Amino acid sequence: MKFVLIDRITELESGKRVVAQKAVSLAEEYLADHFPKFPVLPGVLIVEAMVQAAAWVVRESLDFGPSLVLLKEARNVTYKSFVAPGQVLTIEATCSALGRQESSFSARGHLAGRDIAKGRLTLRHLTLAETDAGWEPVDQTLRERHRALFRLLWKGCPAGQPAATSEG
Amino acid sequence: MATRPREEIFDKVRQALVDALSVEEDEVTEEATLTGDLQAESIDILDIVFRLEKAFNVKISQEELAPRDVLSNPEYLNNRKLNEAGMAALKERVKHADWSRFEQDPDIDKILDVFTVGTIVNFVEDKLASAN
Amino acid sequence: MRWIWFDRFEEFVPGERAVSVKNVSLAEDHLHDHFPGFPIQPASLMIEGMAQTAGILVGHARDFTEKVILAKVKRAAFHQIVRPGDQIRFSARVESMSDAAAMTRGEIRCGDELVGEVDLVFSHIDQNVSGLEFPEENFVFTEEFMSLLRTYTQRDTERINL
Numbered sequence: 001m002k003f004v005l006i007d008r009i010t011e012l013e014s015g016k017r018v019v020a021q022k023a024v025s026l027a028e029e030y031l032a033d034h035f036p037k038f039p040v041l042p043g044v045l046i047v048e049a050m051v052q053a054a055a056w057v058v059r060e061s062l063d064f065g066p067s068l069v070l071l072k073e074a075r076n077v078t079y080k081s082f083v084a085p086g087q088v089l090t091i092e093a094t095c096s097a098l099g100r101q102e103s104s105f106s107a108r109g110h111l112a113g114r115d116i117a118k119g120r121l122t123l124r125h126l127t128l129a130e131t132d133a134g135w136e137p138v139d140q141t142l143r144e145r146h147r148a149l150f151r152l153l154w155k156g157c158p159a160g161q162p163a164a165t166s167e168g
Numbered sequence: 169m170a171t172r173p174r175e176e177i178f179d180k181v182r183q184a185l186v187d188a189l190s191v192e193e194d195e196v197t198e199e200a201t202l203t204g205d206l207q208a209e210s211i212d213i214l215d216i217v218f219r220l221e222k223a224f225n226v227k228i229s230q231e232e233l234a235p236r237d238v239l240s241n242p243e244y245l246n247n248r249k250l251n252e253a254g255m256a257a258l259k260e261r262v263k264h265a266d267w268s269r270f271e272q273d274p275d276i277d278k279i280l281d282v283f284t285v286g287t288i289v290n291f292v293e294d295k296l297a298s299a300n
Numbered sequence: 301m302r303w304i305w306f307d308r309f310e311e312f313v314p315g316e317r318a319v320s321v322k323n324v325s326l327a328e329d330h331l332h333d334h335f336p337g338f339p340i341q342p343a344s345l346m347i348e349g350m351a352q353t354a355g356i357l358v359g360h361a362r363d364f365t366e367k368v369i370l371a372k373v374k375r376a377a378f379h380q381i382v383r384p385g386d387q388i389r390f391s392a393r394v395e396s397m398s399d400a401a402a403m404t405r406g407e408i409r410c411g412d413e414l415v416g417e418v419d420l421v422f423s424h425i426d427q428n429v430s431g432l433e434f435p436e437e438n439f440v441f442t443e444e445f446m447s448l449l450r451t452y453t454q455r456d457t458e459r460i461n462l
Contacts, residue, residue, distance in 0.1 A: 003333035003342065033303035042303065043370045044351065068335065070378070071343040076190045077373040078209045105192075119373065120190045128338065131343040138337045144397035145336055179367060188374075211371040214401045235373055 004011040005049040006056070006091070009154035015061040017094045020053040020153070040082040041089065046117045047074055047153055050107035054093040054121055056154070058103050059146055066125035067083035070101065077119030093121075101125050172296060177224075178289050184219040185285065188212055198286035208283075213280060220288070226295050233283065233291070235261045239276045251272035264290040301329055304444055305349035306390060309452035317393040318357040320448075322349050326384040328421055341382040343416070346408055347373060350418040354392035354404040356449060358422050361397060367440045371401065371423035378416040386410050395419075 011019035024031075024041050031039035055069035083089045093107040102124055109117040128135030191206050208216065217228050231237075238244055238261060244254025250283040255274055256289040259267055270282045324341050331339035333419035346403070351370050359368045382388055392406035401423050408416040425434065 003330040014389045030303040038439050044344040044348040073377040141337045
């Protein structure tokens with residue numbers, strides 16, 4: 001499977017908050033196992049979507065400096081309902097702290113306002129070259145990959161609306 | 169055996185809520201409602217009850233907070249709302265909660281909304297006292 | 301991709317604890333996205349490995365009559381990265397079990413290294429959740445999971461001599 005759990009970024013306040021979407025489709029193969037005759041988005045993939053949404057806030061804010069943004073800790077993630085194929089889950093992640101090496105977020109997933117899940121995340125930010133300069137080319141590849149993916153997911157604000165990011 | 173001062177009980181209850189709900193300490197006030205102000209889900213209530221059991225070395229069953237025999241007794245219910253007899257039975261069984269607001273709309277699906285931090289502290293205090 | 305995030309049980313003490321292992325392999329698609337040039341097992345999929353291991357432990361204790369689902373991740377903390385060729389071990393133990401919920405605590409290790417800690421709460425599907433209807437039969441515990449448990453319980457015959 002393509003391990004991209006965010007399909008679109010709809011709002012982005014630099015360093016502060018992101019609103020993104022994950023569309024669920026029967027074409028996603030793992031749904032056949034989760035569950036047979038009752039396909040629903042697995043709870044851990046909701047966590048992954050939250051992590052990826054929050055990671056976009058980190059990357060955009062730090063100008064894609066850290067090559068890896070990973071989950072360090074998830075706390076009190078509760079699930080209230082399910083997301084089925086054909087539905088689009090909205091993920092909101094709000095940043096409570098953003099440092100060079102770590103960040104904290106509270107995240108929420110909802111379906112048209114109805115609560116699906118919420119939780120708290122701490123992310124760690126890494127640059128491989130800081131461990132060993134030999135990793136620099138890999139860092140570069142990762143940075144480029146994420147810049148390209150970001151351009152795909154975030155088209156900027158719709159015309160006629162005020163800019164939400166520090167970028168033009 | 170001396171009973172624990174209420175303040176000590178409050179501190180431990182507050183810690184359990186902070187750990188289970190990721191809320192800030194200063195959000196945990198006596199009047200704060202668990203499901204409203206602190207945004208606890210029903211699964212969080214189970215988590216909190218378990219933490220309290222461990223913290224105070226007591227056994228707490230959900231029955232003591234939301235007695236199923238009252239809440240699912242057809243004689244006490246009118247369309248998922250408690251009638252007068254049901255309300256009286258509930259008050260008799262769960263003495264710590266302030267039922268005045270619930271009485272205005274005794275919807276059994278909203279029963280957990282009544283519980284405040286203070287209610288829980290009173291509940292634990294009573295449990296510890298009766299254990300002595 | 302199949303939604304099975306561990307490969308084999310190594311220990312299974314009903315109602316108490318279970319240990320399973322998962323091999324991380326470059327043959328797995330998702331690693332090529334996470335990340336290109338630096339494949340590492342996503343933390344979220346390690347949470348799932350623990351959830352499946354612990355979930356079967358909880359489900360088994362109720363004879364698989366209940367549709368056990370993950371209701372809360374109390375805490376999932378990660379200390380090491382996991383790479384292709386690594387074998388990770390999930391150790392889960394039941395902390396409490398009642399009609400309403402079950403709580404488990406667990407550790408993920410790679411060799412002697414502590415990779416992560418995952419504490420979970422399981423509940424059962426409620427008929428009225430989100431207005432979705434679902435089938436009567438227990439779709440949570442699929443044949444694949446039952447087969448993993450059978451393989452463990454019949455491990456004496458596992459080595460079939462060719």
